[in-house]
Amino acid sequence: MQFNNKSQFFISLLMLAIWTSTLHAAPKAELIPFWNKSNESNKVIINHHTWQIILDSYLDARHQSGISRFNYAKLAKNSPDKQQLNDYLSYLQQLKPRTYSKGEQKAYWINLYNSLTVKIVLDAYPVKSISKIHEGWLAFGPWDDVHANVAGKELTLNNIEHGILRPIWQDNRVHYALNCASLGCPNLASQVYTATNMEILLKQAAKAYVNHSRGVQFKNNKLLLSNIYDWYQVDFGGTNISLIKHLQKYANTDLAKLLLEYKNSIDYAYDWNLNQP
16 A cells, blocks of 8 residues: 555554454444344243253363363364254244243343354364454454344344344343353353343353453452453443442452452453363
């Protein structure tokens, strides 16, 4: 690329900086109205058994680091199990989630998001970070690429998270349920989400993340949080005060005390490396 003068060069650098910053900016929760419908009289339970088999076989939820690890390399070599995952995703996409109860829908979308994320990584494996997987040349990660079709509607991962889950349920604990295949992310749950275990799993996920150093830690007397709390601060009340109160709710006794006494600024960090063994 050639520039006629220094001003043009610096303008280009500024535009590049702005573009780079937008890559990491979190989308707003904007409802896709089509999905805000349910049938509470429908008592049918969606079958997530196949996803549970995949988790049991390839997820190490007791890794010594406290971060669950998914063995993408092992699954990539197992054609029958890869087909099982594909079949499960096909099954989910053939359903019409709006005809189910809200409780079934919430579990449906979380399980679809997480299993779809695993497939996206598998299809690109070997890869060091999900952020390197994308269709567009300037994109950051696969979140805006179409990877599903439900009820005749093409869907991206961002559609599921920001157009469905966040605006419909307005439950900030959803951030602890969705796994982006990264070490900095909350753990991929070892159990599939269901309407009946939803509350238990969300509380467990929140506690696990808040009490792990990648979620919340004090480093050199400075509070260091996951970027999740920066990107989605609006979901945690919109202020540092409301965010601290949220963290205190799930923090263990010692951490909660430190949070209560903390009055300074907050730093943020995130690890995009793949959550593999």
